[in-house]
Amino acid sequence: xxxxxxxxxxxxxxxxxxxxxxxxxxxxxxxxxxxxxxxxxxxxxxxxxxxxxxxxxxxxxxxxxxxxxxxxxxxxxxxxxxxxxxxxxxxxxxxxxxxxxxxxxxxxxxxxxxxxxxxxxxxxxxxxxxxxxxxxxxxxxxxxxxxxxxxxxxxxxxxxxxxxxxxxxxxxxxxxxxxxxxxxxxxxxxxxxxxxxxxxxxxxxxxxxxxxxxxxxxxxxxxxxxxxxxxxxxxxxxxxxxxxxxxxxxxxxxxx
Amino acid sequence: xxxxxxxxxxxxxxxxxxxxxxxxxxxxxxxxxxxxxxxxxxxxxxxxxxxxxxxxxxxxxxxxxxxxxxxxxxxxxxxxxxxxxxxxxxxxxxxxxxxxxxxxxxxxxxxxxxxxxxxxxxxxxxxxxxxxxxxxxxxxxxxxxxxxxxxxxxxxxxxxxxxxxxxxxxxxxxxxxxxxxxxxxxxxxxxxxxxxxxxxxxxxxxxxxxxxxxxxxxxxxxxxxxxxxxxxxxxxxxxxxxxxxxxxxxxxxxxxxxxxxxxxxxxxxxxxxxxx
Amino acid sequence: xxxxxxxxxxxxxxxxxxxxxxxxxxxxxxxxxxxxxxxxxxxxxxxxxxxxxxxxxxxxxxxxxxxxxxxxxxxxxxxxxxxxxxxxxxxxxxxxxxxxxxxxxxxxxxxxxxxxxxxxxxxxxxxxxxxxxxxxxxxxxxxxxxxxxxxxxxxxxxxxxxxxxxxxxxxxxxxxxxxxxxxxxxxxxxxxxxxxxxxxxxxxxxxxxxxxxxxxxxxxxxxxxxxxxxxxxxxxxxxxxxxxxxxxxxxxxxxxxxxxxxxx
Numbered sequence: 105x106x107x108x109x110x111x112x113x114x115x116x117x118x119x120x121x122x123x124x125x126x127x128x129x130x131x132x133x134x135x136x137x138x139x140x141x142x143x144x145x146x147x148x149x150x151x152x153x154x155x156x157x158x159x160x161x162x163x164x165x166x167x168x169x170x171x172x173x174x175x176x177x178x179x180x181x182x183x184x185x186x187x188x189x190x191x192x193x194x195x196x197x198x199x200x201x202x203x204x205x206x207x208x209x210x211x212x213x214x215x216x217x218x219x220x221x222x223x224x225x226x227x228x229x230x231x232x233x234x235x236x237x238x239x240x241x242x243x244x245x246x247x248x249x250x251x252x253x254x255x256x257x258x259x260x261x262x263x264x265x266x267x268x269x270x271x272x273x274x275x276x277x278x279x280x281x282x283x284x285x286x287x288x289x290x291x292x293x294x295x296x297x298x299x300x301x302x303x304x305x306x307x308x309x310x311x312x313x314x315x316x317x318x319x320x321x322x323x324x325x326x327x328x329x330x331x332x333x334x335x336x337x338x339x340x341x342x343x344x345x346x347x348x349x350x351x352x353x354x355x356x357x358x359x360x
Numbered sequence: 361x362x363x364x365x366x367x368x369x370x371x372x373x374x375x376x377x378x379x380x381x382x383x384x385x386x387x388x389x390x391x392x393x394x395x396x397x398x399x400x401x402x403x404x405x406x407x408x409x410x411x412x413x414x415x416x417x418x419x420x421x422x423x424x425x426x427x428x429x430x431x432x433x434x435x436x437x438x439x440x441x442x443x444x445x446x447x448x449x450x451x452x453x454x455x456x457x458x459x460x461x462x463x464x465x466x467x468x469x470x471x472x473x474x475x476x477x478x479x480x481x482x483x484x485x486x487x488x489x490x491x492x493x494x495x496x497x498x499x500x501x502x503x504x505x506x507x508x509x510x511x512x513x514x515x516x517x518x519x520x521x522x523x524x525x526x527x528x529x530x531x532x533x534x535x536x537x538x539x540x541x542x543x544x545x546x547x548x549x550x551x552x553x554x555x556x557x558x559x560x561x562x563x564x565x566x567x568x569x570x571x572x573x574x575x576x577x578x579x580x581x582x583x584x585x586x587x588x589x590x591x592x593x594x595x596x597x598x599x600x601x602x603x604x605x606x607x608x609x610x611x612x613x614x615x616x617x618x619x620x621x622x623x624x625x626x627x628x629x630x631x632x633x634x635x636x
Numbered sequence: 637x638x639x640x641x642x643x644x645x646x647x648x649x650x651x652x653x654x655x656x657x658x659x660x661x662x663x664x665x666x667x668x669x670x671x672x673x674x675x676x677x678x679x680x681x682x683x684x685x686x687x688x689x690x691x692x693x694x695x696x697x698x699x700x701x702x703x704x705x706x707x708x709x710x711x712x713x714x715x716x717x718x719x720x721x722x723x724x725x726x727x728x729x730x731x732x733x734x735x736x737x738x739x740x741x742x743x744x745x746x747x748x749x750x751x752x753x754x755x756x757x758x759x760x761x762x763x764x765x766x767x768x769x770x771x772x773x774x775x776x777x778x779x780x781x782x783x784x785x786x787x788x789x790x791x792x793x794x795x796x797x798x799x800x801x802x803x804x805x806x807x808x809x810x811x812x813x814x815x816x817x818x819x820x821x822x823x824x825x826x827x828x829x830x831x832x833x834x835x836x837x838x839x840x841x842x843x844x845x846x847x848x849x850x851x852x853x854x855x856x857x858x859x860x861x862x863x864x865x866x867x868x869x870x871x872x873x874x875x876x877x878x879x880x881x882x883x884x885x886x887x888x889x890x891x892x893x894x895x896x897x898x899x900x
Binding site: 526527528530531532533534535536537538545546549550 | 688691693717718720721723724725727729732733734735736737738746747750751796800
């Protein structure tokens with residue numbers, strides 16, 4: 105079966121004061137339909153650039169080489185329609201002057217060709233799907249009336265509204281506390297399973313990723329360090345850097 | 361040097377700088393290029409532009425050299441524009457900063473006063489002020505500043521309030537820094553640059569306001585002004601339209617130059633920050 | 637001997653619209669010299685407000701704060717500013733915690749100057765010593781805060797907090813913006829500094845994994861109140877309050893992926 109997404113020799117650089125800064129160097133991997141892939145890296149690893157490159161959201165100044173192919177789709181994807189994107193800060197990605205229902209409906213209307221009325225109904229469905237209570241009433245709320253976790257759920261609902269095949273979530277929980285983080289991660293896992301939605305989960309936290317993803321890709325300084333099944337990578341990492349990330353994890357295992 | 365390059369590279373930057381440079385050169389070189397009184401009769405009346413090399417832009421109804429008037433008018437425009445903008449920025453920054461720092465009753469009072477000024481159309485205010493005090497360069501500048509200080513005041517207040525809530529101000533308090541030092545070293549240097557970025561807009565507005573007041577006959581009577589030239593050209597608009605058109609074009613060019621340069625400077629600044 | 641920090645009945649309400657919300661509600665806590673007390677809780681539980689009340693960045697409505705035996709809330713003006721030397725803070729985001737115009741050297745020299753600890757001529761040497769103490773090269777002093785990495789910046793923030801020779805440092809989520817590879821080093825630096833100077837830490841966090849590795853005691857906050865306190869290991873092993881149990885359950889473990897995620 106052909107993968108949903110095939111990345112071959114992807115390199116991205118940005119012009120800088122002197123010369124250019126390489127953000128990604130010669131990255132290749134596949135992503136199957138419905139697969140959950142975690143992209144792990146520290147600051148400067150290129151993980152955010154990868155997410156933007158997959159979604160076609162790189163700034164126009166970026167210098168791109170290599171191929172991002174969509175054999176599983178059979179055509180060029182469009183952001184919003186085929187790819188949903190969830191950003192780190194849900195406060196910044198929602199429009200403060202639109203009710204949450206309108207924001208979700210807008211995506212459905214633009215990408216699914218629904219009428220305004222149908223889009224509104226679809227928005228309530230999406231809000232319900234992401235586990236927000238009383239979605240019909242909540243659709244009339246403004247972003248500032250919601251908590252950080254609720255806002256991130258709305259952002260996920262909006263990302264789903266175009267019925268995408270791939271959801272890219274860039275550090276979607278790092279602005280949230282651990283309790284809310286665990287719930288959002290569980291939500292992403294459920295949505296991926298229910299919708300056969302491929303997920304690229306970008307994170308700095310390898311433990312969090314291991315609990316969610318089937319495969320883990322570790323990035324450092326713009327290069328792909330290793331990629332493999334999550335359980336295997338956590339149990340027996342092939343690279344020293346991955347070992348270091350695992351050792352740096354502060355969990356409660358010893359006390360469990 | 362790279363700052364200048366970025367300024368010229370920004371959209372409209374080159375045109376803006378060129379127009380502004382022409383404006384500044386005309387103003388600075390006016391006494392050298394056209395010595396003597398520009399209001400003196402210099403030749404035959406109503407000579408068309410480009411007709412005689414001695415009066416390249418022609419002469420007006422009384423035979424005054426239009427080119428000389430234009431250059432000296434640039435001086436007036438520039439002087440009023442700069443003085444009025446400086447005064448508006450100084451007054452606005454002072455009121456806004458005081459308001460932002462003091463909070464409470466003083467803040468409330470200063471903001472009500474600012475709003476009161478804002479509800480009166482600025483030009484009418486300037487008009488009333490000049491017609492009651494009498495026209496002179498200083499009064500004109502003051503009148504225009506009086507109409508333009510509210511924008512800087514509100515922005516300065518908003519910036520001060522926003523920066524007071526930043527972590528680094530909290531860090532300075534934790535370090536035991538004196539409130540006056542916090543205001544002068546931590547808050548103001550970061551709050552005022554966005555306010556100063558308003559300068560180009562205010563200078564452009566001031567040049568226009570000065571021209572409008574002069575057009576209405578409220579300009580400094582001892583100086584040539586572009587507004588006054590346009591007004592005078594009106595009487596012979598059918599036979600010699602260039603007498604209104606030439607200073608009108610100069611006015612547009614000067615305002616556009618100031619505005620575009622300011623715009624490009626702000627953009628170059630933003631580009632530098634995003635690269636850093 | 638009295639504890640280093642004793643907080644009693646501390647309360648603060650904020651007005652939001654026409655409702656008043658109790659951000660901190662009748663909180664009591666103590667912290668001994670050389671001790672690390674972790675203040676944990678979900679976001680909005682009031683832990684950051686509590687820290688800001690203790691530091692007098694926000695004035696409380698009610699209650700007392702005694703620091704090193706002194707009634708901290710009774711101080712004002714110059715005496716308050718002088719007393720602030722003993723009680724320092726490291727912020728979550730090391731970038732926003734510095735004046736954008738500051739250099740590394742000026743940021744660290746400020747507290748030395750303000751509290752008159754080191755004369756003008758000896759300041760560069762004192763700054764260099766502080767930089768070395770937090771594991772940074774002294775040549776960094778001339779650099780702008782913007783030019784250094786996030787991990788280095790947080791070390792500079794620690795050096796700045798150490799400069800006035802405090803006995804208590806509030807660490808407000810001070811590790812959560814750091815890369816994991818840097819976080820471990822900063823944690824061991826903090827532990828080392830604590831041993832050397834008998835420093836107390838009030839460590840604010842929502843991550844029990846980090847707290848487990850670092851804190852002596854834990855106070856669990858929820859909705860402005862302290863719902864549980866105790867030795868860190870004990871609270872983490874046998875949480876009694878619902879909040880502590882939820883925080884514990886939320887710590888990700890290095891276990892293989894559950895095939896089908898379900899919402900807890």
